[in-house]
Amino acid sequence: MQAKLYRQIILSLICFLLLATASWAENKEIITIFHAGSLSVPFAEIEKAFEEQYPQYNVQREASGSRAAARKITDIKKPADVMASADYKVIDNLMIPDNAKFNAQFATNEMAIAFTGKAKYADQITAENWPQIFLKEGVKVGHSDPNMDPCGYRSMLVTKLAEDYYKMPGLFDQLFGYGDSFQNGEENSAKVIVRPKETDLLGLIEAGMYDYLYIYKSVAEQHNLKYLTLPEEVSLKSAKFADQYKKATFQINGKKPGEWITKKGGPMVYGITVAENNICPANKEGAVLFVKFVLSEQGQAIMKKNGQGVIAPAIVTGDSSILY
Incomplete structure (x- = not known):
């Protein structure tokens, strides 16, 4: 009888503490x-x-x-x-x-190219040859939506800067074919995968659903992904290349339907x-x-x-x- 009473008292105290904690949390x-x-x-x-x-x-x-x-x-x-x-x-x-x-x-921050050991040509890709690897048949690339996420339009700007740095005119059009702006649903699903933000793509790359991801270097490190550190002339990292970054432009949606904002490359x-x-x-x-x-x-x-x-x-x- 006494043990039962003790149990009831202890349970009552626990309930009281839980209610008090909940009440305190609700008042925050x-x-x-x-x-x-x-x-x-x-x-x-x-x-x-x-x-x-x-x-x-x-x-x-x-x-x-x-x-x-x-x-x-x-x-x-x-x-x-x-x-x-x-x-x-x-x-x-x-x-x-x-x-x-x-x-x-x-x-x-700075842009990087992330991948896992499952990626096609993972054992061959370098900071010098990644544009050529991206254009290979069967290789699939991920980026976030440029109209919703800065990482998305920065992915476009990096690719445009890469045309000049790697002396590969036409790289952007061959890879994406977006022209001057990105419209939802226009991506080539056989080559490109797009999601609203860059972190939406992390689980998919870890599952091997595609090969390479345009991503911030910090995010690649936080999620223990392999990544390429890009040349500063391309990575949007360094203020000393600000004038060069500006040469790359891409249009995104403005404040109102039909309005456009032209994004220029710049240090992140x-x-x-x-x-x-x-x-x-x-x-x-x-x-x-x-x-x-x-x-x-x-x-x-x-x-x-x-x-x-x-x-x-x-x-x-x-x-x-x-x-x-």
Whole structure:
């Protein structure tokens, strides 16, 4: 009888603790983060470290292509507190001035070619011959949607730069045949596979569904893929080749149907901002704290640990008064 009573008391205590924990969790302020797929791994670590320092907040992240993330805020009016893009110009082009007031350039990256041991010619491909390998019969290549994801249009720009660097005129048209812009559904499924964001393609390449993936070097490292480090003249890594990068252009969808934005090659720079759609004061306070944490030494250390370069201090444009 006494043992039964003890069990009931213990069960009651457990239930009480569970309810108290749930109640405490429900009272946390939610910070909603929309971010580029390539930021998924470092932002998962940043989320954990941020919540340890600020336990009153519950960070909820949603990964997508950067342009898709911006359009969820600007077009669908989906509530978000922070937007982090793999291309800072997405924030400038699609969010400022109505849905963001500032843009903090905080990280860098570079393009690479990822593959597994299952890829055709995996034992032969190098940074010198990959364009020739890509054109071989039976080889299939993956890239993300240029209209939804910066990695997609950067894949196009890298290929156009490769035409000049490797002295292979016509490489772009032979491989893709997209012309000056990409329209959904136009890819040659026998040669090319396209998904909304670059991280959507990771499981497929690991399963051997295609051979080579245009991807950010940091993502390739995070997922333990083999990869080729491309020449800096092609990889969109180095500011010293900025003038050369500009020679490559590609058109993507603009803010409105029928409008176009011409993307020019340039060194890869990430941007982050506080979103301005339907945000409440409490969330804005948390959003600012999160952005400041990303820009802090601790946040930068997490970015570097996960294979990305950082811009320290961040280059902030627009009205950044809420950060100070």
